[in-house]
Amino acid sequence: xxxxxxxxxxxxxxxxxxxxxxxxxxxxxxxxxxxxxxxxxxxxxxxxxxxxxxxxxxxxxxxxxxxxxxxxxxxxxxxxxxxxxxxxxxxxxxxxxxxxxxxxxxxxxxxxxxxxxxxxxxxxxxxxxxxxxxxxxxxxxxxxxxxxxxxxxxxxxxxxxxxxxxxxxxxxxxxxxxxxxxxxxxxxxxxxxxxxxxxxxxxxxxxxxxxxxxxxxxxxxxxxxxxxxxxxxxxxxxxxxxxxxxxxxxxxxxxxxxxxxxxxxxxxxxxxxxxxxxxxxxxxxxxxxxxxxxxxxxxxxxxxxxxxxxxxxxxxxxxxxxxxxxxxxxxxxxxxxxxxxxxxxxxxxxxxxxxxxxxxxxxxxxxxxxxxxxxxxxxxxxxxxxxxxxxxxxxxxxxx
Numbered sequence: 001x002x003x004x005x006x007x008x009x010x011x012x013x014x015x016x017x018x019x020x021x022x023x024x025x026x027x028x029x030x031x032x033x034x035x036x037x038x039x040x041x042x043x044x045x046x047x048x049x050x051x052x053x054x055x056x057x058x059x060x061x062x063x064x065x066x067x068x069x070x071x072x073x074x075x076x077x078x079x080x081x082x083x084x085x086x087x088x089x090x091x092x093x094x095x096x097x098x099x100x101x102x103x104x105x106x107x108x109x110x111x112x113x114x115x116x117x118x119x120x121x122x123x124x125x126x127x128x129x130x131x132x133x134x135x136x137x138x139x140x141x142x143x144x145x146x147x148x149x150x151x152x153x154x155x156x157x158x159x160x161x162x163x164x165x166x167x168x169x170x171x172x173x174x175x176x177x178x179x180x181x182x183x184x185x186x187x188x189x190x191x192x193x194x195x196x197x198x199x200x201x202x203x204x205x206x207x208x209x210x211x212x213x214x215x216x217x218x219x220x221x222x223x224x225x226x227x228x229x230x231x232x233x234x235x236x237x238x239x240x241x242x243x244x245x246x247x248x249x250x251x252x253x254x255x256x257x258x259x260x261x262x263x264x265x266x267x268x269x270x271x272x273x274x275x276x277x278x279x280x281x282x283x284x285x286x287x288x289x290x291x292x293x294x295x296x297x298x299x300x301x302x303x304x305x306x307x308x309x310x311x312x313x314x315x316x317x318x319x320x321x322x323x324x325x326x327x328x329x330x331x332x333x334x335x336x337x338x339x340x341x342x343x344x345x346x347x348x349x350x351x352x353x354x355x356x357x358x359x360x361x362x363x364x365x366x367x368x369x370x371x372x373x374x375x376x377x378x379x380x381x382x383x384x385x386x387x388x389x390x391x392x393x394x395x396x397x398x399x400x
Contacts, residue, residue: 010042011164015171023175028053029065029074031179035172036067044161045153048129051137052094052146053180057187062145093118093134094146101144104135104166108156124150131156137169139177147172194259196273197341208339211331216343217272217291217323217371218351219258221249221298224318224359226266237314242266244305245317252298256290261342267355271328271343288325288374295321295365296399302364320358324351324368353387354396361385363398372397 017038025031028051036049051065061083066075079089089095096102107121110130116122124132134148149165151157157165189198205211223229223245230238246268250260253270260270272287298321306316326347332339350368358366361382372379379397386393 011167014038014042014164014168018168018171018175022172023178025179028063028176028179028183029076031175032065032067032074039165040069042164044164045151045157046149047152048124048127048150050146050148051176052098052148053137053176054098054143054145055180055187056184058191088119091118092120093148097134097136097146098144104133106134106162107132109150110154110156128152130154133157133162133165135166135169137173137176139173139180141177145173145176193341194261196259197261201341205332205341208332208334208336211329211333213327214271214330214343215274215325215327216330216347217258217274217287217325218328218343218347219253219268219270219272219291219294219321219323220348220351220355221268221319221321222355223266224320229315233315241309241314241317245302245319248301248305249298249319249321252294252301255297256294258291258294262340269343269348271330274325284325285374288323288371289378291323291371292365292367292375292378292399295323299364319364320355321365322351322355322358322367323365323371324354325370325374326350326368349389350387350394353389354394357385357387357396361396361398365399367397369395369397 018035022031022035025034032049032051036046039046047069049067052062053065054062059080060078061081062079064077064079066077083089084095084099090099093102093105096105107117108130109121109125109132112121112125114122116125121132129150129152131151131153132148133150134146137145137147139145147169149157185202186198189201193201223242229241233241245266246263249268250270253260253268253272256272258270258272260268262269272291274284274287298319302317302319309316324347326345328343328345328347330343332341333344334340354366354368358364363382366382367379372381378400380400382396382398384393384395
């Protein structure tokens with residue numbers, strides 16, 4: 001067998017591994033670890049590898065995956081939006097390939113002297129690096145990502161070794177694109193429908209009308225005077241105020257492991273799921289207190305934000321939060337080709353009505369009697385009040 005035939009066989013075996021075992025890796029990091037170890041087992045003198053992959057995410061522009069021979073696992077570093085504007089990114093091999101369209105580049109580090117073309121080359125030389133190669137990883141959408149490979153062996157990579165890596169890049173990119181799309185689906189669903197709802201959808205719970213009865217603490221908050229603000233504020237200022245308000249409310253809920261279900265104009269609906277059965281009553285009290293703590297945290301944060309808004313000469317914000325405990329139907333509702341994964345039921349109607357009372361009573365937090373029964377020592381009765389849709393008035397409670 002000739003050397004050329006040997007390299008072809010190695011290429012074929014590597015591609016077969018990627019398309020069979022590699023694509024079944026549980027994560028991008030697991031794939032990277034296994035792939036790099038396989039290259040080393042095949043004689044490639046690799047001591048460092050980086051994969052920079054662009055993501056579709058509201059907070060993250062991309063993720064850099066770092067692998068080293070002397071460490072266990074793979075390090076993941078998230079790059080926020082705006083990274084692409086920073087000089088340290090633009091003046092790097094990654095920036096040159098992604099933003100400027102540069103092709104594959106190679107630097108024989110052991111032969112270089114200052115000044116270096118890129119800062120990473122100096123860093124690698126100080127670590128004992130001898131060779132550095134960066135190459136684009138192109139997805140079918142045209143999106144460009146970057147893989148870089150470094151050696152610390154005298155002389156660096158051989159020509160056949162680099163040819164092997166270069167030739168298997170299309171297969172590696174294909175497997176990575178599938179894994180990135182899977183991760184993208186999770187990111188998008190988590191962002192737009194919530195973590196739990198997203199997991200249910202990905203597991204196949206997508207038929208209209210499907211769902212389950214769920215016991216939960218319900219949270220419903222709404223801004224007061226939003227219509228007036230919308231009429232007199234520039235759109236950019238209005239959106240900024242609204243996002244700041246939702247950041248406070250949503251952050252308070254998520255910090256206590258609640259699930260944001262939807263934003264409805266200037267309102268937000270969230271739940272704290274509860275277990276079924278009497279054995280879960282102690283846990284119910286815990287989650288009820290968590291929800292009440294979240295409401296108190298949100299009100300305090302709103303007070304701090306309003307001081308800032310006053311200092312900037314902007315209108316202050318007032319909000320009401322309603323809390324209730326009850327059973328809801330949690331599932332797919334909507335038109336045949338446009339579904340919403342949400343909760344419905346009398347408990348949802350009641351919590352929204354209680355929120356309306358918070359404005360009338362000028363109380364920032366109001367709860368139902370069912371909620372108050374779980375933490376009576378922290379609440380005080382605000383009396384009986386009629387609400388739309390119910391024949392009898394209901395008793396509501398505020399923070400003591």
